[in-house]
Amino acid sequence: MTKPSRLASTVYGLVGLSLFIGIWQLVGAYELAGLTWPRFTTVISYLAEPSRWGLFSRALQATLWAMGVGYIVGGIAGFSLAVLSAVFQPLRPMTDTTSAVIHAIPAIAIAPLLIILLGSSVAPAALSALNVFFIMYVSTVAGLSATTPAHRDVFRVLGSSRFQQLCRLELPNALSSIVTGLRLAAPASMIGAIIGEWFGAPRGVGLLIVSAMQNFQIPLLWSAIVLATLTSAAAYGLFGLLERVIHSRFS
């Protein structure tokens, strides 16, 4: 089968999305899933009601802040550790294992710990950072070690130092992989932030979800989820654009 054209994939994508929304609307309209499943249109009009924008924007700002901090801190940490392990090869098994163990801890399990340790206002950013850290570590390590033997031979014969090889060969070569990591890390940072907020952050989309659930405010609950999804998808799409630019330039 040939790869569908760009227009065709856009059309298919839109058809899929419309189907999804259509089914959502039908299930809501005929109450097929009970009263806790509102119509798509109910949720959208709830979201679009200007009197609630203040509430949503305060929550979203808090979540975006946590995401941003987590993204930057986790990203820098993951990237730095990967570069460090590339420069000092003997460190590699150690950093690999450590990152894998950190990644293996379920976010939901470590969240209470972080809240006790750091306080509930910092926990969302910290969880977000943990999620981003692992993705950035793995994508940077993979990118740095993906150089071809021919390229390495050229650098060796030309008498390159280890540092020059890192700066002029390995890092530019890793850029595509790093940008892919950045894209994947965007939704991951949101998940981390929301789980962090879930456990009692002063505000945020996660808090909105919990309190809506506990107070049985069904449209609010769904609206918060839609908001979180849109934010996550937007971040993913934005980094997807960046990725396209980098990929065409660096490979």
Place this chain on the structure above:
Amino acid sequence: MVAALEDPTAGHVTIGDMPPSDLARRHRLGVAFQDHALLPWLTVRKNIELPFRIANRPVDDRYVDHLLDLVGLSDFDRARPKQLSGGMRQRASIARALVLQPDVLLLDEPFGALDQVTRRHLNIELQRIWSESKITTVLITHSVDEALFLSDRVVVLSGRPGRIVKVVPVPFGRPRTPTVMRDAVFHQLSDDLTESLEGYVGTAEA
């Protein structure tokens, strides 16, 4: 081993009176492989400038221009490798090997992946390059005609284990033109070498 990429099992390699690794460290080796090994994110010009940057020397723009001209890529200096044909990439790779005016040029089947026409063309260009800058060159090739056309001395190696089968001096003067290939002596030497190869792999030294 000459490129300091591998260590000899026994004995040692010296170039002048230095081991190859010292030459590499002093940025005095040039190398071009069968795989052009250009960096895909750099333009042709930046790729050719790379050895200067690795050697921490200021880029000699005029010499880079000269080399671009020599390998016929002046109009493509801002193109990226993937925009070039196989022959053009190989020429850029040879220009990169020459840019520091190395003591020894190592060419490891640089034309191996090219079609006959391009290969012939690059052989002739290599002659021209040598006529401008005389650089000791070790050329590894599978083509007997290429070895005879380009080199002063042909060293025939056996495959696995690699042993020197014979060393043949090439009598033709320089500069050589493709008419050499129609010489009776050329054909005689070519037949002799092919016979001594008997399925072995050949190496030539120029």
